[in-house]
Amino acid sequence: MPVPWFLLSLALGRSPVVLSLERLVGPQDATHCSPGLSCRLWDSDILCLPGDIVPAPGPVLAPTHLQTELVLRCQKETDCDLCLRVAVHLAVHGHWEEPEDEEKFGGAADSGVEEPRNASLQAQVVLSFQAYPTARCVLLEGSVVYDCFEAALGSEVRIWSYTQPRYEKELNHTQQLPALPWLNVSADGDNVHLVLNVSEEQHFGLSLYWNQVQGPPKPRWHKNLTGPQIITLNHTDLVPCLCIQVWPLEPDSVRTNICPFREDPRAHQNLWQAARLQLLTLQSWLLDAPCSLPAEAALCWRAPGGDPCQPLVPPLSWENVTVDKVLEFPLLKGHPNLCVQQVNSSEKLQLQECLWADSLGPLKDDVLLLETRGPQDNRSLCALEPSGCTSLPSKASTRAARLGEYLLQDLQSGQCLQLWDDDLGALWACPMDKYIHKRWALVWLACLLFAAALSLILLLKKDHAKAAARGRAALLLYSADDSGFERLVGALASALCQLPLRVAVDLWSRRELSAQGPVAWFHAQRRQTLQEGGVVVLLFSPGAVALCSEWLQDGVSGPGAHGPHDAFRASLSCVLPDFLQGRAPGSYVGACFDRLLHPDAVPALFRTVPVFTLPSQLPDFLGALQQPRAPRSGRLQERAEQVSRALQPALDSYFHPPGTPAPGRGVGPGAGPGAGDGT
Numbered sequence: 001m002p003v004p005w006f007l008l009s010l011a012l013g014r015s016p017v018v019l020s021l022e023r024l025v026g027p028q029d030a031t032h033c034s035p036g037l038s039c040r041l042w043d044s045d046i047l048c049l050p051g052d053i054v055p056a057p058g059p060v061l062a063p064t065h066l067q068t069e070l071v072l073r074c075q076k077e078t079d080c081d082l083c084l085r086v087a088v089h090l091a092v093h094g095h096w097e098e099p100e101d102e103e104k105f106g107g108a109a110d111s112g113v114e115e116p117r118n119a120s121l122q123a124q125v126v127l128s129f130q131a132y133p134t135a136r137c138v139l140l141e142g143s144v145v146y147d148c149f150e151a152a153l154g155s156e157v158r159i160w161s162y163t164q165p166r167y168e169k170e171l172n173h174t175q176q177l178p179a180l181p182w183l184n185v186s187a188d189g190d191n192v193h194l195v196l197n198v199s200e201e202q203h204f205g206l207s208l209y210w211n212q213v214q215g216p217p218k219p220r221w222h223k224n225l226t227g228p229q230i231i232t233l234n235h236t237d238l239v240p241c242l243c244i245q246v247w248p249l250e251p252d253s254v255r256t257n258i259c260p261f262r263e264d265p266r267a268h269q270n271l272w273q274a275a276r277l278q279l280l281t282l283q284s285w286l287l288d289a290p291c292s293l294p295a296e297a298a299l300c301w302r303a304p305g306g307d308p309c310q311p312l313v314p315p316l317s318w319e320n321v322t323v324d325k326v327l328e329f330p331l332l333k334g335h336p337n338l339c340v341q342q343v344n345s346s347e348k349l350q351l352q353e354c355l356w357a358d359s360l361g362p363l364k365d366d367v368l369l370l371e372t373r374g375p376q377d378n379r380s381l382c383a384l385e386p387s388g389c390t391s392l393p394s395k396a397s398t399r400a401a402r403l404g405e406y407l408l409q410d411l412q413s414g415q416c417l418q419l420w421d422d423d424l425g426a427l428w429a430c431p432m433d434k435y436i437h438k439r440w441a442l443v444w445l446a447c448l449l450f451a452a453a454l455s456l457i458l459l460l461k462k463d464h465a466k467a468a469a470r471g472r473a474a475l476l477l478y479s480a481d482d483s484g485f486e487r488l489v490g491a492l493a494s495a496l497c498q499l500p501l502r503v504a505v506d507l508w509s510r511r512e513l514s515a516q517g518p519v520a521w522f523h524a525q526r527r528q529t530l531q532e533g534g535v536v537v538l539l540f541s542p543g544a545v546a547l548c549s550e551w552l553q554d555g556v557s558g559p560g561a562h563g564p565h566d567a568f569r570a571s572l573s574c575v576l577p578d579f580l581q582g583r584a585p586g587s588y589v590g591a592c593f594d595r596l597l598h599p600d601a602v603p604a605l606f607r608t609v610p611v612f613t614l615p616s617q618l619p620d621f622l623g624a625l626q627q628p629r630a631p632r633s634g635r636l637q638e639r640a641e642q643v644s645r646a647l648q649p650a651l652d653s654y655f656h657p658p659g660t661p662a663p664g665r666g667v668g669p670g671a672g673p674g675a676g677d678g679t
Contacts, residue, residue: 022071022085029138031145048128048137050160056167061123062093063161066173071148081254082177083148088125088161093168128160131257151177155257183246185260190235194244198227203249206231211241211259213292224249238267239274241291272350277340279355283329285340287321295321295350297342299329302354304363307386309339309352315370315425333419335429336360337368367400367407369416369428379425383407403432471500472627473534475525477575478505479544479568484654488593489539491650492614495643501625504529506567518570526574530587535625536575540592540602540611544568548603551576579605589624595655615644615651 056062067087074080129136129149136149151157155177162170184195198204203226210218220242240262247255261267275289287293296318300309319327321342331338339354357363368384369392382389383400392408394401407430410416416430474496478489486507493505504525506513513521529536538544551572578584590602590611599611612621618640 022069029148048126048135050126050128050162050166050170051164052166053168054165056093059092060163060167061090061125062163062167063088063125063171064091065089066159066161066171068159068173068175070177073148073150081150084129084151084157084159084175084177085145085148086127086129086159086161087145088127090123090125124164126160126162126164128162129157130159131155131157150254155255156259183244183256183258185244185258192233192235192238194229194231194233196225196227196229196231196246198229200227202227205245205247205249207245209243209245210239210290211243217243218290235266236270238264239271239290240264240267242267272344275342275351277342277351277353277355279359280326282334283331284326285329285355286326287323287342289323292323293321293344295342295344297321297327297340300339300341300352301368301384302337302339302363303386304365309341310384310386311341312427315372315422315427316420330422331420333417334360335364335366335417335419337363337366337429338419364429365432366429367432368419369407369411369430371426371428373423373425381408381411399432471502472625473502473504473529473532474625475529475534475536476503476505476539477522477536477568477571478539479541479547481541481543484657485541485543488650488654491647492539492643495646496625498642498646499622499625499639502534513567518567519573522567522571523574526571533627534587536588537625538575538588538590538606540590540597540606542597542601545597545601545603547572548606552603552605579608582608584609589621591621593651615640615647618644 065088067089069085069087071083071085072080073083127138127149129138131149131151149157149159157175157177159173159175160170161172162168184197186193186195194206196204196206203224205222205224206229207219208221210220212218238261241259242261243257243259245255245257247253271289271291271293275287275293277285278288279285287295287297298311298313298318299316300311302309316330321327334356336354336357338356339352341349342351344350354363370382370384370389371379372382373379381392383392383398383404385398385400387398390396390398390400390404392400392404394404400407407416410430411428416428418426418428420427476489476493476496478485480486489505490507493503493507496503506518506521509521516524526536528534540548547569551569575588578588585608588609590599590606590609591614592599592602592611594613594616599607599613602611610620610624612618612624614621619636622640622643623636
């Protein structure tokens with residue numbers, strides 16, 4: 001598709017430069033010959049395959065140099081395509097062969113003057129042109145200038161020239177054409193912007209692809225757009241072979257290709273990060289990467305403990321790596337400690353993976369023995385260690401040297417695994433764990449005995465401290481006067497849990513309470529709490545006082561057995577015997593809330609244990625909840641303030657509900673909210 005004149009002007013320079021380009025009129029290709037030579041362009045189609053090099057039958061013309069020049073092919077005055085003119089310089093290749101009889105007799109039969117040889121030399125020269133995504137070949141005869149190959153602005157073109165048949169290595173030439181000015185690449189922090197500054201009516205296609213040295217390009221992204229556009233790429237998406245192709249959405253349009261990230265350091269870093277080694281079989285693997293990587297790889301041995309992987313070069317060698325090409329390991333067996341390390345052209349380690357670890361398990365505590373074979377069946381062995389390869393046997397102080405005799409015995413008895421073998425040497429992996437276990441068995445036994453004795457002593461001495469660290473168990477019993485009071489009880493239980501206390505309350509165990517029944521649940525909780533040296537907290541409210549008075553008068557539950565106080569009524573059957581028989585002091589504590597109930601309203605039987613008002617007597621209340629023999633903590637006041645702060649929002653909500661006036665709850669058994677509910 002013809003390129004608009006103003007785009008050519010912008011791409012190729014100022015007007016004088018553009019006007020200086022030679023213009024070719026007409027759509028047909030043409031050839032031009034050097035003086036004294038004849039040439040023509042063959043119209044037939046040919047294959048773009050150079051073929052093998054064959055010996056020349058005599059002197060022939062062969063290409064020696066390629067030269068390119070930008071020209072314009074114009075249909076009209078301002079309707080031109082960018083074209084690449086290619087000049088092929090030819091020279092004589094080969095020589096005349098002398099007849100056999102002249103060579104034999106040395107030319108003695110005819111000693112006259114040698115006649116000059118005037119013979120015409122012919123050559124069929126192929127020009128191969130490639131600019132993604134198109135490729136083209138033409139066949140020429142003679143020393144010619146070919147007009148011309150159409151090319152897109154911004155593209156990279158490659159040209160090859162060779163004879164047919166091919167007598168010598170083909171010539172090649174690469175040229176980068178000027179880029180389109182409306183396609184720009186800019187960086188913004190971690191992002192890269194592709195800026196396409198085209199008119200709003202212009203429809204165009206945009207494609208991102210990975211350009212491959214071998215094989216077709218790999219498409220990554222394609223979209224039809226209407227300009228102008230700004231496409232944002234994350235810097236992690238950049239690789240050196242990432243290229244951009246842009247073309248107008250018109251018939252037979254020329255596509256522009258640029259690869260702007262070839263020299264970008266971030267792109268090269270991303271390429272190595274994206275590269276992966278894949279184990280295909282025991283002996284074959286390949287490198288998977290978006291682009292080609294000039295790298296070498298070798299096997300290395302990685303021992304447990306974080307030591308660097310030690311290259312096995314020699315006896316093995318570095319191998320050139322080609323992306324997506326299967327490579328072979330010269331191995332007999334795999335081992336989890338064998339890894340592949342890969343370096344770039346600057347011999348910097350870029351990639352290292354232990355390919356066999358997934359299938360053979362974690363690293364093993366094995367020693368790698370290197371066997372070197374010399375003439376007359378001479379061989380030597382050394383053990384690979386972080387400090388180097390230690391000869392065996394040896395008097396060195398390394399681990400392998402100390403166990404060298406055992407390692408040699410294992411090697412002779414076939415207990416070592418052979419990993420590699422050839423005429424120059426072999427590699428063996430010998431296990432070390434059994435020697436370590438045998439040597440340190442007595443030491444471990446002594447350590448275990450000492451640890452057991454020490455643990456027993458600490459267990460006996462710190463049993464009390466351990467119980468204190470777990471926190472004292474506290475069972476909280478209350479009467480569910482109403483939903484507001486239940487929320488107040490839940491806030492108190494949650495605040496106590498922030499201290500070294502293990503609080504049990506039926507609010508948090510409704511499922512167990514429903515499954516076991518109130519009496520069974522409270523009986524089990526009370527027994528466990530008292531057996532662990534815990535404390536039972538009776539939280540009195542007007543409803544609780546009324547129920548206690550009812551029990552003390554009648555000894556049985558009243559007609560409201562199915563009311564909201566069932567749980568507390570059930571607990572009284574477990575609690576009252578302890579008070580009646582004098583077992584309550586030291587195991588029970590009473591409490592009530594300020595402004596809700598005065599301590600004197602609590603029945604006299606339950607005042608045989610301390611009864612505290614909250615939050616005014618929080619420090620004394622928390623002190624009573626501590627272990628009986630625990631020293632008074634200096635942080636008791638601080639903990640009391642902590643509980644008071646956690647409890648205050650619930651108190652405010654209970655005594656002053658939002659949007660309602662203060663209820664004016666009084667002091668006394670019947671003054672609390674819901675005091676008569678269910679009683």
